[in-house]
Amino acid sequence: MFKKIKELGVMVFKKLLKSSLLVLVTALLMTACATKTKTTKKIEAQIAGDVFTGAETVKYLATGVPDRVFFATNKSVLTTKARDTLRKQAAWLRKNKSINVTVEGHADERGTREYNLALGERRANAAKDYLMTYGISGNRISVISYGKERPVNSGSSPLAWSQNRRSVTVKAN
Amino acid sequence: MKKKLFLFTLIIIFFAKNSFALIEIDITRGNLNPLPIAVSPLHIDSKSSEVFNEMDIGSEISKVVEINLLRSGLFNPLEKDSFVQSPDIAHVKPRFEDWKLIKAQALITGKIKITSEKIRIEFRLWDVLAAKEIMALAFTTVPSNWRRIAHIISDKVYKRLTGEDGYFDSRIIYVSEEGPKTQRIKKLAIMDQDGANTKYLTLGNELVLTPRFSPTNQMVTYLSYFKNLPRVYLLDIETGVQEIVGDFPGMTFAPRFSPDGKKIIMSFAKNGNSDIFTMNLETREVEKITEHPSIDTSPSYSPDGKYITFNSDRSGVQQIYVMRNDGSDVKRITFGNGIYGTPVWSPRGDLIAFTKMYRGAFYIGVMRTDGSGERLLTENYYQEAPSWSPNGRVLIFYRETKSGSQGEGFSATLWSIDLTGYNERLIETITDASDPSWSSLLTK
Numbered sequence: 001m002f003k004k005i006k007e008l009g010v011m012v013f014k015k016l017l018k019s020s021l022l023v024l025v026t027a028l029l030m031t032a033c034a035t036k037t038k039t040t041k042k043i044e045a046q047i048a049g050d051v052f053t054g055a056e057t058v059k060y061l062a063t064g065v066p067d068r069v070f071f072a073t074n075k076s077v078l079t080t081k082a083r084d085t086l087r088k089q090a091a092w093l094r095k096n097k098s099i100n101v102t103v104e105g106h107a108d109e110r111g112t113r114e115y116n117l118a119l120g121e122r123r124a125n126a127a128k129d130y131l132m133t134y135g136i137s138g139n140r141i142s143v144i145s146y147g148k149e150r151p152v153n154s155g156s157s158p159l160a161w162s163q164n165r166r167s168v169t170v171k172a173n
Numbered sequence: 174m175k176k177k178l179f180l181f182t183l184i185i186i187f188f189a190k191n192s193f194a195l196i197e198i199d200i201t202r203g204n205l206n207p208l209p210i211a212v213s214p215l216h217i218d219s220k221s222s223e224v225f226n227e228m229d230i231g232s233e234i235s236k237v238v239e240i241n242l243l244r245s246g247l248f249n250p251l252e253k254d255s256f257v258q259s260p261d262i263a264h265v266k267p268r269f270e271d272w273k274l275i276k277a278q279a280l281i282t283g284k285i286k287i288t289s290e291k292i293r294i295e296f297r298l299w300d301v302l303a304a305k306e307i308m309a310l311a312f313t314t315v316p317s318n319w320r321r322i323a324h325i326i327s328d329k330v331y332k333r334l335t336g337e338d339g340y341f342d343s344r345i346i347y348v349s350e351e352g353p354k355t356q357r358i359k360k361l362a363i364m365d366q367d368g369a370n371t372k373y374l375t376l377g378n379e380l381v382l383t384p385r386f387s388p389t390n391q392m393v394t395y396l397s398y399f400k401n402l403p404r405v406y407l408l409d410i411e412t413g414v415q416e417i418v419g420d421f422p423g424m425t426f427a428p429r430f431s432p433d434g435k436k437i438i439m440s441f442a443k444n445g446n447s448d449i450f451t452m453n454l455e456t457r458e459v460e461k462i463t464e465h466p467s468i469d470t471s472p473s474y475s476p477d478g479k480y481i482t483f484n485s486d487r488s489g490v491q492q493i494y495v496m497r498n499d500g501s502d503v504k505r506i507t508f509g510n511g512i513y514g515t516p517v518w519s520p521r522g523d524l525i526a527f528t529k530m531y532r533g534a535f536y537i538g539v540m541r542t543d544g545s546g547e548r549l550l551t552e553n554y555y556q557e558a559p560s561w562s563p564n565g566r567v568l569i570f571y572r573e574t575k576s577g578s579q580g581e582g583f584s585a586t587l588w589s590i591d592l593t594g595y596n597e598r599l600i601e602t603i604t605d606a607s608d609p610s611w612s613s614l615l616t617k
Contacts, residue, residue: 109573110530111530112471112557113382114383114471115468115470115491115514117403117426117442121423121445121447122442122468125444129445145403146380149357153355153578154353154580154583155577156575156576156577156583157578
C-alpha cells in the first residue's frame with residue numbers, strides 16, 4: 001500500500017518534470033513525500049512481514065504472559081514470536097490448572113464477512129493446537145471466531161488491520 | 174411481526190384484447206432514455222377520504238408508484254404540476270392530446286372508494302400515443318394495506334411495459350448497525366423494498382449476521398451469537414418463533430435456503446476447517462456436502478436446486494466453485510486476477526453475482542455459471558454480499574467507508590445497482606445497514 005503511494009508520488013513527480021511546471025509545486029510535493037516516508041518507517045517498525053510486532057493493544061494473562069498473537073493477511077501460520085507467546089501461555093496454564101480459556105479468533109475488515117468467520121476459527125484453532133502440543137488439554141480450551149466483527153483498532157490502516165488479525169486467549173472461568 | 178389479516182381480492186375489469194404493446198421498454202441494456210410516464214393522483218371521493226383523516230391517500234399511492242418507477246431507472250415520472258386533467262375525469266377518459274403535449278407516453282389513473290371498512294382501489298394504464306387503455310385492475314383490501322397495493326400496481330405496470338416480472342411488492346431483511354466499530358450493536362431489521370415500514374426483529378443483545386429469506390417468505394435463516402455460541406438459526410418472521418438449526422458441536426454460519434425452502438445449506442467449522450453441510454428442515458437429516466481441509470463457505474443453490482456455488486481457498490486464495498448438489502463434480506470457475514467470494518446464483522439461473530477483491534478495491538460483478546463473461550458492475554473501497562431482486566434484474570449489496578484512526582467517518586449502507594451496471598442507488602435506512610437479502614415477490 002505505502003509502496004504504491006511512493007510509486008504514485010514518483011509518477012506524479014516525473015509527470016510534473018515533463019510538463020516542466022512550477023518548481024514550487026514540485027518542492028511542495030517532495031516535502032509531502034518525505035513526511036509520508038517518515039510515518040511509513042514508524043509503522044514498519046511495528047509490522048514485520050505484514051504481522052504486527054508492537055505491544056500496543058496487548059493485554060496480559062499474568063506478568064510476562066501476553067494474551068494475544070498476530071497473523072499475516074489471510075494467514076493462520078504462527079510466527080516465531082506467536083509461538084513464543086503461546087509457550088508462555090501454556091506454561092502459565094500448566095501452573096494454573098483450574099483455569100480454562102477461550103481462544104478468540106479475529107480477522108481484519110478487508111475480507112468478506114463469511115470467509116472471515118472461517119478464517120477467525122482457523123486462527124483460533126492454530127493457537128489452540130499449539131497450546132495442546134505444550135501439554136494443555138483440549139478440554140480446557142474452547143474456541144470462538146468473531147471474524148471481523150470485533151476489531152480492537154477501529155481504524156482503516158495497515159497498522160489497524162495488523163492489530164486486528166489476532167487470536168486472543170481469555171480466561172473462561 | 175404482527176400477523177395481519179391480509180386478504181385481498183383481485184378483480185380484473187378487462188384486459189384490452191390482444192392489443193399490441195405499442196410502448197415497450199427494452200431492459201436488456203442500460204436504459205438511458207427512461208420512458209416518460211404520467212402518474213395521475215388516484216381520485217378519492219370526500220366521504221372515503223375521511224377514513225384516512227384527511228390524508229390524501231390518492232396522492233400518496235401515486236407517489237409510491239412514481240418513486241418505484243423512477244428508482245427502477247426505466248421510467249421518467251413527469252411533474253404533476255404539468256397535468257391539466259383532473260384525476261377523476263382522466264380516469265374515465267383521458268384527453269390524450271393534453272397528455273401528449275407534456276410528452277407523456279404512458280398514463281396511470283385510478284380511483285379509490287371505501288365501503289364497509291374495505292378499500293377498493295382501481296387503476297388503469299393508458300398508452301398515450303395509441304390513445305387506448307392497455308390495462309385495468311381493481312383491488313379490495315383493508316385500508317392499512319394501501320402501500321402494498323401501490324407496490325402491486327407498480328409491478329403490474331412494470332410487467333406490462335417491460336415484459337418481465339417486477340420486484341416492488343417485496344421486502345428486504347438486513348442487519349441494522351449502531352455504535353462504535355469495536356462494539357457494534359447489530360439487530361435484524363426488515364423493511365419494504367422502498368425502505369418504508371422498518372421493523373426490528375431482534376433487540377441487539379447478541380451479535381446477528383447474514384439473514385436470508387426463505388423462498389416462501391415466512392422464514393429467515395441467520396447467524397446469531399446467542400449465549401456466545403455462533404450458530405445458524407431459523408426465524409418465523411410472522412410469529413417471532415426462532416430455533417437453532419441442527420446440533421453441531423461448533424460454529425455454523427453462512428446459511429441459505431434451498432430453492433424449495435426445505436433445506437438449509439451452511440458451513441460448519443471444526444478444528445480450523447470449514448465444510449459445507451445441508452440440513453433438511455422436515456426430516457432433520459444432516460448431510461455433509463464438501464470434505465476438504467480448506468475453507469469452504471458462502472454456498473448458494475442454483476434455482477433448480479441441482480447445483481451449488483460456493484467459495485473456497487483450496488487453491489491458496491478464495492475462489493468460486495460450482496458442484497452438483499451432492500458435492501460431486503467440483504469445478505473452479507474463477508481464474509481472473511484477484512480474490513473472489515460470496516457467489517449468489519441468479520433467480521433466472523443464468524448468472525452468478527459475486528464480490529471481487531483486486532488491488533485493494535472491492536467490486537460487485539456478475540458472470541455466467543461457468544465463470545465466463547465476467548462483468549464488474551461497481552468498484553468501491555469496500556462492498557460485498559450481493560443479493561438478487563426477485564426478477565433477477567437488480568442487485569442489492571452493502572458498502573463500508575474507510576475510517577480514521579478512531580473509527581471516525583465509518584458508515585455501512587445499502588445500495589442497489591442494475592444488472593447493466595447503470596442506475597446505482599443508495600437505499601436509505603434509519604440506521605447503518607449491512608447484509609441485505611431480498612425476498613421473493615409477496616404476491617405472484
